[in-house]
Amino acid sequence: MKKIKVGIVGLGRLGRQHAENLAFRIPNAELLAICSVVKEEVEQVQKEWGIKYGYINYDEMLENKELDAIFISSPSGYHCEQIIKALEAGFHVFSEKPLGLYLDEAKKAAEVVNKYKDKQVFMLGFMRRYDASYAYAKKKMEEGAIGDPVLIRCYGLDPSSAMKGFLKFAKNSYSGGLFLDMAIHDLDLARWYMGSEAEKVWAIGGAYQYPEFKELNDAETGSAMVKFKNGTMGIFVAGRNCAHGYHVETEIICTKGTLRVATVPEKNMVTVFDETGARRECSQGFLERFEQAYLAETQEFINCIVENRQPSVTVEDGVLSTALGYACKESFETGELVTVK
């Protein structure tokens, strides 16, 4: 079996998971190189997993011509530049979302991706499309049994338990704010399921328990309502203060039926009955909820390279979802109805 040789940049929490998947769980992939600015991290992972090459400099990794593909899971601020460099160096590229911190970056990345798209695979990490339940919902819709889409409702809520860490991080770093950082996956899903682009949006929100969000000019919890060009509707709730856990729920109301994905973010298949009632405990984070989706998207990336085709999620999905995220942000900041460009 031909194995695609991959070099990964970024070994944070999600990066480490991607690296592990590439090293051990993708039959037709081989993790040949790892790159991180933290030298000790590189050395430790190399040693533990037997990875051939280790880099603390991204440009040096790109000079390694044994590699077929570059996998980017560095901080968001580096994505745009690293995507472009890797493509220009002739590699297939997977990048975690977003394409860049600003819409301009996303567009610039898209331009380069399109330039190389005949020969090089590019994939953006909208992993939810590869989650078994989300894929199943899409299939149900395509089979036609539930009719045409009318409305999508998406919740993307981070657990309260992550609040402290988030506030510390947010004060020192620009992530785009709630709608770009949290809601972006939902905006992409909505475009995918509704089969249309956003026309207008109104977004609201506030600081309900943590006044720090006011200082950050961001929302602790926020909502956006979107009118799509085909007349369908989108409702998005994003937040960082969900008491019960990591609540990512999607509902698609159609003319002949409705689908709900993870209406309770069930941790596992155990129901606990005790003096509080009958309860399902909940997922506490994205790695717990989407472990298999991360694996599946990476498998798809490698398969695309092997089979010489592009994945169904495109760079335009990244640009358009980012544009919608920025429209939400603008609406939230101005209080006005915003037309999506």
Next chain:
Amino acid sequence: MKKIKVGIVGLGRLGRQHAENLAFRIPNAELLAICSVVKEEVEQVQKEWGIKYGYINYDEMLENKELDAIFISSPSGYHCEQIIKALEAGFHVFSEKPLGLYLDEAKKAAEVVNKYKDKQVFMLGFMRRYDASYAYAKKKMEEGAIGDPVLIRCYGLDPSSAMKGFLKFAKNSYSGGLFLDMAIHDLDLARWYMGSEAEKVWAIGGAYQYPEFKELNDAETGSAMVKFKNGTMGIFVAGRNCAHGYHVETEIICTKGTLRVATVPEKNMVTVFDETGARRECSQGFLERFEQAYLAETQEFINCIVENRQPSVTVEDGVLSTALGYACKESFETGELVTVK
């Protein structure tokens, strides 16, 4: 509209509820008389609700010829005698379960009921058959969509919160024990849904948290497995120590589908999401769970009188369910497989 004039005996917790239903919620009934050995209780209810006659002596109430029907919700030890007296005095009779504390009593009551059955309505308080969900399950089965019955599983579990009160009561009073007192409703349901009588039973159980049950020669929680004459199976779990509440659940496995009634004993339609997970709070007692069923069975009793017909639940249901209860008790006590007579 002709109103059936009713006299009730017993004004305990359930008796009071029955009296209130008869007085205010059954259009074609009138609560004309109440009877209780507690004089103050009688006077208070008479005054509060404007009830015409009050008695502290049951025999005196039976002399009141304005009455059409007698409603018995006195302690179980009085049922048999009061049923017989009321029938012999010419009244229609409703009696709370059981027909009597012992199988002999049940049979004696049945004999008298059958003697008067052409002219006088008799109904036994197996109210679950009149619960909207149980009735719906029966209808589903009769419609044939789920095939023929294979196995019934019944849970009848009292809440831990009632333990203290129960132990106090049990030390001074014979109720027949777990299988006769708690499981009797389930044994009746099983006969109703399976459409067959029990052939053999094995029952086990023990004292798991409260050693008092050993002294009482009873089980804190017990199980019985029944083979019915038509080859179907019954599984019964009864108990008095259910942490989450009053758990009455029934499952009917059929050849083409399965029904579960109250698989979570939901208190209402609220789901609470908090740091414990997503939970449904649970019912805490029989009056909470079966409030509407008590009303519906009483309405059916009155309608039977008006329409001159007998209810579908018969005195034989009482006798046969009691016989099965005693077989469970015998099996639990001897440890042996018991053939139901």
Next chain:
Amino acid sequence: MKKIKVGIVGLGRLGRQHAENLAFRIPNAELLAICSVVKEEVEQVQKEWGIKYGYINYDEMLENKELDAIFISSPSGYHCEQIIKALEAGFHVFSEKPLGLYLDEAKKAAEVVNKYKDKQVFMLGFMRRYDASYAYAKKKMEEGAIGDPVLIRCYGLDPSSAMKGFLKFAKNSYSGGLFLDMAIHDLDLARWYMGSEAEKVWAIGGAYQYPEFKELNDAETGSAMVKFKNGTMGIFVAGRNCAHGYHVETEIICTKGTLRVATVPEKNMVTVFDETGARRECSQGFLERFEQAYLAETQEFINCIVENRQPSVTVEDGVLSTALGYACKESFETGELVTVK
């Protein structure tokens, strides 16, 4: 027991239910008079239930000084006038929602209600507040365990099975459209739970399966997003084409927990397992879902008269909810963000 003597106007589907409740299920009420323009209906109900007075003329009923209270469940277009006349004639008044078809009517009714409020009880039929599950949710919030409100999401969806009847009716009659006719209960609930009034609203919607809605200048399914004055958020989805039934769901996201009322509109407590999966069948209409709430609100109305107090739901609730409904309607029709007056 003193019984409040009531006259009801309107004997349609819901009116009949109210009449039955007043006649038979409210201990301290007596249905003394019924009024409908359909003479046969009046005669039939009088005879069947033994009602003393029957009228085909509302004004005549108001001349009956035996009556204590008037219960209005006539078509919406008559509410305002009938409320005012009954109050001026000295009666306590219950009126089904809405106060009137137009905001002006609602305000006019409110003026008169306020004029008589020291001596006469007035209650508006926002029955959901009296539903056991909605009341339980309110209690949970007031107990403080789930923190402060952040967002409310309300779904009010009529079953597809009622579509044909609705379209026939809608072509010949003005009901205010989707947001006033369907969403009004939700708008009231939102004000109640959020403890604040609406500031701004954007509403969208369309005709997704039935082009007739375009001709009616109404929405088959519509959404509104509301910003409340205290910074909390409201999301409302109303519709007339829900495949699975009558879906009335309410979610209240708070800073320390979330409540969902009827997240599945469960018909009863039966779960059916068959080749389609494990399913809960759904309620098919408002009388099925809110049967007990209609009873409880009527009981509260009668109790208010007896105890000489006003119900917690006030005429202002009617005016303000109507104003918000009209703001939704305006936004839907203009496509613009609307400031609620």
Next chain:
Amino acid sequence: MKKIKVGIVGLGRLGRQHAENLAFRIPNAELLAICSVVKEEVEQVQKEWGIKYGYINYDEMLENKELDAIFISSPSGYHCEQIIKALEAGFHVFSEKPLGLYLDEAKKAAEVVNKYKDKQVFMLGFMRRYDASYAYAKKKMEEGAIGDPVLIRCYGLDPSSAMKGFLKFAKNSYSGGLFLDMAIHDLDLARWYMGSEAEKVWAIGGAYQYPEFKELNDAETGSAMVKFKNGTMGIFVAGRNCAHGYHVETEIICTKGTLRVATVPEKNMVTVFDETGARRECSQGFLERFEQAYLAETQEFINCIVENRQPSVTVEDGVLSTALGYACKESFETGELVTVK
């Protein structure tokens, strides 16, 4: 990283899954050899996955001294002999359940396993203990929050859709019957969770839709009730005709709470709302339900070898579960209460 070199025997449906896991998803394992009596199968898998050695003769594979471990997923009738041969040849051994078709075989295998247990790892494929939800339930119990065990209820039901295939297979092959073939996993789980061995059992069952089971002297659906030596209770329902799918459910009732694992055998996280109600679709087979558990148990086997320790599931678990299965079978066949030896 040191990789354990494994040879697998048996490339049927489950064998293929195990092989794939060993080849691609267990970082510290290498699938070095495969063995099957079907030559084409061996060649095809070797070629497709790049497996070094292929055998059609088991004894030949045992001569390959590059191998560290043998993985047995051949038909049940071969297990006992293959386990013994592999251990005697010096290999670590994983065997799919059962240890053998007869209790004697199980005991013989156990004897040999115990002889080599100081140096060679032996693991039996009771994969459910490695399923995330079952493991979570065990952890909950060990943490003590739900008190001491009282009763375990286990359902193991194969989907109706597999009936045709089963009947064809069963006529030509002895699998031990319903209680040994289907219930064995549940019997093991019960011993694990209850922390005790079975004392007495009564088992019943029959042919409810397919008379073929009568001819096979087996049950289409059967139940067993077990009294454990520590006084706890076990209820087991096994069957081959479950309309909604592969229903493996386990409930553990304890003195302070209850756990249910997979009370609905949810296929994924999608809820479908349509004219049938709100439903969760169900798993259709063991590979779908336990995909991750198969992976986790194999990982544990390899880790045991690397870390020089024995897995927590022992060969005695296999012997005792088989003994209990045979007691169920005897009870079902004789109709009598059976004391487990």
